[in-house]
Amino acid sequence: MSIxxxxxxxADIAPETLYRILHLRVAVFVVEQEAAYDDLDGRDIEPGAELLWAEEAGAVLSTARILREPGALRIGRVATAAEARSRGVASAIMRAAVERCLELDAALPILLGAQEHLVDWYARFGFAVDGERYLEDGIPHRPMRRLPA
Structure with missing residues (x-):
């Protein structure tokens, strides 16, 4: 099968696919990471918000979200199914998210909140730590920024 x-x-995603995307986010962030939080934060339906996902045989393997913020773009909700890890699926989603941000406005920085253990992974895509450590749902995070070219 190809991905x-x-x-x-x-609004443009088929209901079954949207369900699979949201189910993956809950499976990773709420169940696997044991972080009881409101994944449905209202930001998915903001003007200009986009979801990206990788799919194979109808299964959503990985997802990410792009948001528009004042003076920046933000990548978030990056999640990959356990069975798809170490296959390059998450890296492909991140590359696609960065490329999309550059298409939207290459003059804007791209922000993200990285779980601390993933800082080096996000650095591979041009992100650098840009602030102090903080806890989000009990998980250490670092703000990161990718400067415009």
Whole structure:
């Protein structure tokens, strides 16, 4: 099977696919990481928000979200199914998210909040730590920024 990559606003995603994307986010962030928080924070439906996902045989393997913020773009909700890890799927989603941000506005910085143990992984995509450590749902995070070229 081959992996297909997609990108769309929530309103343009088929209900079954949206369900699979959200189910993956809950499976990773809420269940696996034991962080009881409101994944449905309202930001997925903000103007200009886009979801990206990798799909294989109808299964959503990885996902990310792009948001527009004042003076920046933000990548978040990066999640990969346990069975798809170490296959390059998450890296492909991140590359696609960065490329999309550059298409939207290459003059803007790209922000993200990285779980601390993933700082080096995000650095591979041009991100650098840009602030103090903070806890989000009990998980250490670092703000990161990718400066415009």
């Amino acid at each position: 297909q990559h997609h990108r769309a606003a929530v």
